[in-house]
Amino acid sequence: MTEDFELVAPEAVDSPGDEWEEIDVTDTEADRIARRRDREFNEFRKRIKDSERFKLEESVFDEATYAAIYKLVQDGYIDAFGGPISTGKEANVYTAKSGDRTVAVKVYRINASDFKDMRGYLDGDPRFEGIGQNKRKVVMAWVRKEFANLQRAKQAGVRVPDPIAVERNVLVMEYIATDGDRAKRLNEVHVENPETAYDVVAEYMRRLYDAGLVHGDLSEYNIVFQEGQLVVIDLGQAVTKHHPNAEEFLQRDCENVAAFFARQGMDVTGDQLYESVTDETDR
Known part of the structure; x- marks a missing residue:
């Protein structure tokens, strides 16, 4: 590995972030789309489920996860999916095309996430008071927490993946790669x-x-x-x-x-x- 380790400069901001900023875990547009289940969404959902390059199992991903991906496509953050980068007990990460660049899409499991491990990091964080024991809200809070943490770290001059978008339990961010493969x-x-x-x-x-x-x-x-x-x-x-x-x-x-x-x-x-x-x- 090369000996050159380049430090990035902090962004010109007054402060790295609001220590007490609240995180919204109410229903998102993805939840509303999933409840509405119109024809266009159903067709999109079927294409995703049937894709060999992007397998999502019913037992792991709920309807609103498909709707979250659908919403991110509608909003222009995702154009086409690639293959998986990594799979884990809490989330799968996939490559995707967004315009002329490749991004990473991190999909957190609602039903299979390790609820107890997440609570250990959320409990006591003033940004997440009042979430309670609702597992969907815990996972949504976790994803928004990751997005907010990436934003704050980037502002502070820490080289992290650039956070791009978040919808329910799906996070879109910069794909950290070398010569087309994950770094x-x-x-x-x-x-x-x-x-x-x-x-x-x-x-x-x-x-x-x-x-x-x-x-x-x-x-x-x-x-x-x-x-x-x-x-x-x-x-x-x-x-x-x-x-x-x-x-x-x-x-x-x-x-x-x-x-x-x-x-x-x-x-x-x-x-x-x-x-x-x-x-x-x-x-």
């Missing part, structure tokens, strides 16, 4: 200059922290390399610094990152990284 994770490449890579990751963690966010699941598995840049991905679980578990999550992130770079031959510890991220004397 490799840090654990999948040989890091020729671990010192420089570490400095970039540490700086991005500081920028997230200054923007009021803690990633909450940062490791070599959700940092990817693309064209001279390290890109932080999977911000769905990121919490604000006001979350009751934010310090614990940050310490865990620091331990994970430091452990990876220690295996690359560096003399670093999680405690050292934690002090560097939270130290405000040089800010």
Whole structure:
């Protein structure tokens, strides 16, 4: 892997985001389309279900998921689907065409998502008070949380996938790719200059922290390399610094990152990284 790790600059904004911004989890247009079930939507739904390149099982995706995809197509965010990028217990990610570029479409499962794991990151986040135990609302909140976290991270100068659109449980974002294939994770490449890579990751963690966010699941598995840049991905679980578990999550992130770079031959510890991220004397 190349030794050049280019840092991106923060955007010119007054602040990285409103710490107390509420997230709307009421019915979306997709829910209304699913209830209406007109002929055009039914035809679209059948084409998607029958496509060999984009299989959605009835037991996993509800009617409003089809309607969410339909709405994103209507709004011009998606023109045609490609194949799957990844599949997981909470979401599948697919490529799609949007005009002349390729985007990533992340489809969260409503029925199969790990409800308890999600609640652990949502409970205590002031943006999500009052959601209750409704699973649909929890998943919708999670998707909007990921969209909002990506926006805030980007404003803070952290290289993340550019968030494009969100509809119900479907998120459209920049496809992070190299030579047409998904970008490799840090654990999948040989890091020729671990010192420089570490400095970039540490700086991005500081920028997230200054923007009021803690990633909450940062490791070599959700940092990817693309064209001279390290890109932080999977911000769905990121919490604000006001979350009751934010310090614990940050310490865990620091331990994970430091452990990876220690295996690359560096003399670093999680405690050292934690002090560097939270130290405000040089800010």
